[in-house]
Amino acid sequence: MAEIAEDKSISELSLASKTSGKEFIPVVQDGETKKIQVGNIANRRSGKFAGRKVVAFGSRSPNFVDQFSDGIATTETSQFVGKNIGIVTELAVYFLNADSINATVPDEAADITIEASVEYPIGTWTRITFNNGSTNFLLRRGSGIVSDTINIYIPPNTWYRIRTNVTVNPGEKWQKSRSTNAGNTGPGEGVVTGSNLVMSGTIPNSQSYGFGPCAIVGISDTNKASILWAGDSIVTGHGDSGQPSLGNGESGGYLGRLFGDQWPVMRCNMSGQRIIAWIRSSSRNSWAYDELLSSCDYVICNLGINDFRAGSSKATIISRTIEFWYYFYSRGVEAYQCTITPNTTSTDGWTTTENQTVMSFESDRVGMNDWIRDGAPIDITTKAAAAIGATGSNIVRFGEYGHPAIGYFDCADKAETSRNSGKWRVNRTGDGLHPNNISYGEIVTAFDTNLFLLYKTS
Template sequence: MAALRSSILSPLSSPLFKPLGDPFAPLITQGIIANRFLAPTATGSVPPNYTSRRAHYAHPDGDVSNFKTVDCTFVFAGITADQAATRIIKRYIEYPAGVFTQVTWGGQPTVTLSTTTVVSDPINLTIPAGAQFWERTVNLTNTVSLFPLQQLPASSQALGVSDGNSASDLGNSGTITATSTQTTFGATVMIGDIAAPNAKSYVIFGDSIAWGEGDISNVGPKGGNGWLGRALDVHGYPYLKIAKQGQQAADLVSSPSRVQSLLAAMSFTDAVVEYGVNDLRLGRTQAQILADQQTIYGYVPGKRIYQTTITPRSSSTDSWATTVNQTAKTDGNMAALNPLNAAIRAKPANVNTVLEAADAAMSARDSDIWGGAFPPTTDGTHPNSVKAASMAAALAF
């Protein structure tokens, strides 16, 4: 396993860290093969033959092959992982653009998604390191009123990504352009062989900040949104976000079984836990939050764990144009923000690396208000695209 030179990644001290060489590492790593995967966070009515196209970039460190699609059983329609609607789909991988490879399940060209995490057959395709490719998924069921959807913080057109939808079956033909809506649908994640030793891939656990709320003007160089997606874009590392607006660590811990089923079907190397601000806002104590974080670490045994410090919430009388007109929020248990961050900086058990999101967000350590570039936020909680990009640059993996 790769070692890290530093256990705390901070834009204030700017330490460097990178994996040390391992002469005995296998030449192939199994893991998440591409970026921009997201557990479903919304539902909508999807008619038969409706097709979604979603874009990804392959792992930057080596060609990917023998990969499989994984579909989870749940959707975060609310703040817990609820059972998703039953539906029948078919799917194709598009690489290069306009060339299609069919996905199969037990040799069959369609599959019913219901109460069990579903993994496809290995796909007979090699995608070069760093190459962009697409997946196309077609609903073959009669109209599904609560079809699980992947949702972005703004439309594909507004963000500048190519994800799109078609009202007709364009699984393996035709052109699908970027949608003017926020939602598409597709595989929860793809796993497979990466032709590189110690190839990293990440699962992100978090709330609306990890999901990308507020980051609505553009995306990172590989299509990532939210400061964490953008930070992983710097190198191009693959990731799956398990993140939902309004969610607390306590919500995941209270109903983990469907998420655990997904994790058990996956290969990956690293996990990032970002929860905390909603827990504080809703009155959870420092001890409760730290305990819930430990429970989440237990869902990913043997993985390297990154824990973020918790970013601020503030009000402003000038739309966050300055620091002097901001006031730190104290509702719920927000007054415990700095003690909680101090406890995280002390590196709790099982944490390999602390990501200093608070330092990257605040005007100064423990100021509890947002720093520039101004304005960094439009609501006092979620970094806008400019701020998300600057946080990503400070905390790049």
């Protein structure tokens, strides 16, 4: 365990991290002096997960598929894999029972009874319990549950499996909140309907939908921060061909190319996702993420282009983005924002720039990106966006005390022919919206993963 070399209170640590954006203090860990981010120490000691964080790569968020059971089956067992980063000595699992974030999908989720287990090593099952030892739990619709903590030793970069059984009354449905991956290169994912196989039996690999955990949290010795990605299909690599599978359905895109299977990541993205999905007054399931946030150190937001495409104005999207940042800021999670990449049509397959045409919202996209590049100035008295170039004692920018975000990554600069041209570099997209494999490789150079290390060796 790390011993803080300076006696600072939690409030002092939190204040220091918000004031400086990137402040490190010395700690002693295993006899070695290191430096650790003060904000992350504070985050570890408070919150629902009591110091635990996301420890598995590719943890998948709830309710990003619009699938429900058929109303005939009453029980089903799903198997999903995990792969921890660093040595894990304690483990707990978070389950959520809620409807799709897509408001056009009917509310069909019922109350469900769940059982679960961890399979490690393969062939050995350890039951997951709830509320101090119960082997099952009635998970009401619109609620979540963090399991009891399991004391378990799992070596670094090791695959294991989580099995979950769900049961409902005849005629009721449950939401199948996650998709399995039949091509899993780890120990396998799949679904078996009609049987409770939590503690024994075989679940064959299959490409299907099932009910499973949305976060695996625990105590790990890794110095890599846990990261929540809030994004769309660009994050997970739509159009990024030829990238190797990471073993659980993940591959390219920003997420795969940057962090691979070597970082604890919570993937909260889906094709077409908009920033409005995270706004409490506009999204029926925005509350679903509350329990997860204290288990993450950082959030990276790559949202906005789909809001423009849906007709939202620059002012509206900026306002919602600020609300998004404050949502995380209030929970001790530090936010980074991505600039918004271009969207064009083309008459020659994007093989030239002159035959590309920008969208009607282009001036708004440029305006938002320039506002981000100016440090996203905010008036802290109103928590509203200030004009580019604004000054004054009430104006704060990325990383300054009172600002809800700490920085940005300029993805657009890596995609456009020149800043604010609105046009893709030649042969860098196949549809005018998503980068191709060449462009993904160029865009990810805008990121610096060293920002997400929890401590530095002196």
